[in-house]
Amino acid sequence: MQKYTHTFENEMNDAGFLQNSTDEHRASDARNALRSWYLRHARPLPWREKPSLYGTWLSEIMLQQTRVDTGIPKWHAFQSTFPTVADLAQASEDDVMKAWEGLGYYRRARLLHRAAKVIHEAGAFPSTHADWLELPGIGPYTAAAIASIGLGEPVAAVDGNVQRVAARWNAMPLPVDAPQGAKAIQAIADAWLHHDHPGDHNQAVMEVGALVCSPKRPQCDACPLSPTCQSAHNEDLWSQLPVKKPKKKATAWELTWHVVTHKGSVVAMKRPSEGVWANLWAFPELAPPASFAHAGLLLEPVTHILTHKRITCTFHHWQAPSLGAFQAFAKENGGQAMTWTQFQSTARPRLLTKVWDDILAALGEEELR
Ligand code: SF4
Missing domain, CATH: 1.10.340.30 (Hypothetical protein; domain 2)
Known part of the structure; x- marks a missing residue:
């Protein structure tokens, strides 16, 4: 040839x-x-x-x-x-x-x-x-x-x-x-x-x-x-090919998710239909009122990369003082009270599925029942 x-x-x-x-x-x-x-x-x-x-x-x-x-x-x-x-x-x-x-x-x-x-x-x-x-x-x-x-x-x-x-x-x-x-x-x-x-x-x-x-x-x-x-x-x-245009720098996003629980249930929220993770289910970004007990951080902050975004996510655990307060928080924030099994059957962002087992382990069996 x-x-x-x-x-x-x-x-x-x-x-x-x-x-x-x-x-x-x-x-x-x-x-x-x-x-x-x-x-x-x-x-x-x-x-x-x-x-x-x-x-x-x-x-x-x-x-x-x-x-x-x-x-x-x-x-x-x-x-x-x-x-x-x-x-x-x-x-x-x-x-x-x-x-x-x-x-x-x-x-x-x-x-x-x-x-x-x-x-x-x-x-x-x-x-x-x-x-x-x-x-x-x-x-x-x-x-x-x-x-x-x-x-x-x-x-x-x-x-x-x-x-x-x-x-x-x-x-x-x-x-x-x-x-x-x-x-x-x-x-x-x-x-x-x-x-x-x-x-x-x-x-x-x-x-x-x-x-x-x-x-x-x-x-x-x-x-x-x-x-x-x-x-x-x-x-x-x-080693130099293909040539690409210079990349845009990823922006940092400090995300806080609030894991609000009551006797084996948790508040889940469907994200808006536009924007990042549209229509997927995740935890609320809004903290519950002061009457809820703050049980601390569930995990070390988790880093996750999306196109043009570098996310650092912190998971706070809160326990509702009563069923009424728990349901009211879910309703007022457009969320839903679910069992962990129900939440697991929804479509969730990759950031959440990759630490899901760690979250459950950190909560412990007592909290999941
Ligand atoms: S196409 Fe790629 S692998 Fe094939 S000869 Fe060229 S540089 Fe080597």
């Missing part, structure tokens, strides 16, 4: 790629190498075994911010709860949130639910990339992935993995998350695309990104793109 050694920095057009026939040959070699590599190395993921539009759509939404190992059991469980798009469309939002628990980023679940309603009303799944783009929660990457895998439409899907592989392959110095860099990455992905097998092709590039061209330790020796890649075996290059 021809070895490509020139760099592209001096000859970038607007899209940064496909200036000349060398680019086309290089892209064609990359395409063929990806195809034969994928046929030998594709992981046997459940949504690939018996592909369906519903299963592909779910997998694409679930895997947006979730690791494949976590996504597989959730994908099976979600489809047992909602076997069809009609079941999902007709479910309550609380049930959808509950089924989503453990995956985090609940906005995805809300948008999935809204999209299911649109599909159910239309009576059929969208049949083109452009139609998928019209649905809530479907951006260019997801629409391209579903249309290519589920419908065989020749559109190149670009996610974070593809950005990294393409930026390294072309030693591209532009930030991939800025307009010019994004355009350049799309041009590379379009040039690579296998028009006869677009679904396999898109999965091949993503798979190379996930398994071979990893952020910190790319395995160029095992990479099908190595003969055509500008960064292959060149740590000075791959």
Whole structure:
């Protein structure tokens, strides 16, 4: 196979790629190498075994911010709860949130639910990339992935993995998350695309990104793109790619949750429908009146990172002086008195589920009865 050694920095057009026939040959070699590599190395993921539009759509939404190992059991469980798009469309939002628990980023679940309603009303799944783009929660990457895998439409899907592989392959110095860099990455992905097998092709590039061209330790020796890649075996290059715009600094959020209890019950509150953890259940942020006994802090402050937010959460324990005072506090603050088991069956923020057992242990059996 021809070895490509020139760099592209001096000859970038607007899209940064496909200036000349060398680019086309290089892209064609990359395409063929990806195809034969994928046929030998594709992981046997459940949504690939018996592909369906519903299963592909779910997998694409679930895997947006979730690791494949976590996504597989959730994908099976979600489809047992909602076997069809009609079941999902007709479910309550609380049930959808509950089924989503453990995956985090609940906005995805809300948008999935809204999209299911649109599909159910239309009576059929969208049949083109452009139609998928019209649905809530479907951006260019997801629409391209579903249309290519589920419908065989020749559109190149670009996610974070593809950005990294393409930026390294072309030693591209532009930030991939800025307009010019994004355009350049799309041009590379379009040039690579296998028009006869677009679904396999898109999965091949993503798979190379996930398994071979990893952020910190790319395995160029095992990479099908190595003969055509500008960064292959060149740590000075791959370690700096992809270039990203400087990140916004995370803001600090000092959060206090009040664990208000009375004889085995606790006050839970559904969070507002907008903002952080919308519609999930958590503890009140408002302290109860002075007649409640402050039993101290339940845990050391817990740190939790959300996009652009660094949360430090403190859990105060309060015991209500009477059932009446307990119920009145719940009612006045728009909360609900629940047993711990009922609270546990609601959809809760990840910050809460990750320390849930520690909270119960800190309260002790006496308090939970
Ligand atoms: S050759 Fe190396 S740097 Fe290039 S795409 Fe493959 S793993 Fe990444």
